[in-house]
Amino acid sequence: MMSERKHNFNAGPAALPLPVLQQVQRHLVDHRGLGLSVMEMSHRSPEFGEICDHAKRSIGALYDLPDTHEVMFLQGGASLQFAMVPLNMGTGAYINTGTWSSKAIKEARTIGEAHEAWTDKENGFRAVPAAGQSFDVPKDARYLHYTSNNTIYGTQWHHTPPTTGPLVCDMSSDFLSRPIDVSRYDLIYAGAQKNAGPSGVTVLLIRKTISRAFEGDPKTPLILRYPTQAEKGSLYNTPNSFGIYVLGLVAEWVRGQGSLADMAERNAARAGRLYAAIDEDPRFSGHAEPSSRSHMNVTFRMESPEAEAAFLETAGASGFIGLKGHRSVGGLRASIYNAVPDAALDALISLLRAS
Ligand SMILES: *Cc1c(COP(=O)(O)O)cnc(C)c1O
Numbered sequence: 001m002m003s004e005r006k007h008n009f010n011a012g013p014a015a016l017p018l019p020v021l022q023q024v025q026r027h028l029v030d031h032r033g034l035g036l037s038v039m040e041m042s043h044r045s046p047e048f049g050e051i052c053d054h055a056k057r058s059i060g061a062l063y064d065l066p067d068t069h070e071v072m073f074l075q076g077g078a079s080l081q082f083a084m085v086p087l088n089m090g091t092g093a094y095i096n097t098g099t100w101s102s103k104a105i106k107e108a109r110t111i112g113e114a115h116e117a118w119t120d121k122e123n124g125f126r127a128v129p130a131a132g133q134s135f136d137v138p139k140d141a142r143y144l145h146y147t148s149n150n151t152i153y154g155t156q157w158h159h160t161p162p163t164t165g166p167l168v169c170d171m172s173s174d175f176l177s178r179p180i181d182v183s184r185y186d187l188i189y190a191g192a193q194k195n196a197g198p199s200g201v202t203v204l205l206i207r208k209t210i211s212r213a214f215e216g217d218p219k220t221p222l223i224l225r226y227p228t229q230a231e232k233g234s235l236y237n238t239p240n241s242f243g244i245y246v247l248g249l250v251a252e253w254v255r256g257q258g259s260l261a262d263m264a265e266r267n268a269a270r271a272g273r274l275y276a277a278i279d280e281d282p283r284f285s286g287h288a289e290p291s292s293r294s295h296m297n298v299t300f301r302m303e304s305p306e307a308e309a310a311f312l313e314t315a316g317a318s319g320f321i322g323l324k325g326h327r328s329v330g331g332l333r334a335s336i337y338n339a340v341p342d343a344a345l346d347a348l349i350s351l352l353r354a355s
Pocket of ligand 1: 012076077078079080100147149150151170171172173191192194
């Protein structure tokens with residue numbers, strides 16, 4: 001018997017769609033009559049090749065992937081991309097909207113130069129740049145890097161940065177949450193464990209001019225060059241085969257819900273309902289400036305740490321998990337990713353109103 005599932009608001013690893021977990025469970029021991037688990041298959045087998053291609057096709061279909069780009073699966077998390085981007089693509093200009101952007105800049109500076117084109121540090125990272133705001137992108141910067149959704153501070157870009165040059169984006173916590181014009185980007189990367197799948201797999205939407213021709217620092221190890229993996233279809237070395245399989249199932253589940261535009265509409269409505277519950281009650285206050293509010297990670301506070309501790313205790317006793325804010329921001333945070341059921345969101349809103 002399965003115990004009752006929690007109302008899971010974890011930031012990552014985070015909720016996965018129940019139908020996906022059930023599908024994994026059904027096929028776990030005997031994958032589609034092959035007599036073995038996906039975990040036990042050779043990553044060189046045609047069966048796994050089909051699983052990997054299926055995951056690429058599903059993600060490509062969701063994003064209407066242009067022929068100029070390809071899907072790649074890597075390991076090392078989004079954090080490894082903080083290093084691979086400058087190693088492969090050289091100097092960039094970075095928009096600093098919080099912890100993850102800061103880490104990307106710090107890592108890039110171990111490799112070469114990285115310009116900080118904008119920061120909201122003084123304001124406690126409550127906002128992303130306003131629509132229409134331009135940046136200082138120095139001439140030697142090959143790309144502009146930004147973080148589309150700031151998992152920790154709960155802010156999100158609701159527009160594309162107004163630059164004509166190449167864009168690189170860390171989309172770890174809003175990948176598969178809304179449509180994106182991929183043609184504007186040289187590289188999109190996302191650790192799967194926030195909104196797209198299990199931990200241990202990073203998905204990239206990459207322009208083929210970058211994935212197929214290495215123009216970075218010649219001292220770069222082969223394993224850290226995009227073409228090494230791209231030329232082998234992300235199977236240069238043993239991939240996270242099980243992670244890719246589950247990511248593919250999640251992408252298929254998203255397709256079953258409709259388009260990414262449908263997903264975006266649903267996410268905006270869900271976030272709107274939660275922010276309304278926070279705004280209507282004087283005991284709660286949102287962290288992010290309203291125009292920068294994330295539709296994925298909702299950050300808020302109560303009047304005192306004691307009130308928050310009491311709230312978390314009540315929540316914990318009522319089957320809620322993951323509502324504590326990140327240690328660097330404090331307060332409370334509800335991550336309302338695609339896979340969080342409406343019923344869990346409704347329960348959270350009722351809890352806010354009742355406590
Ligand atoms: C979680 C997260 C990361 C780090 O991901 P890892 O997979 O742990 O390396 C980077 N960027 C963003 C936006 C994140 O949410």
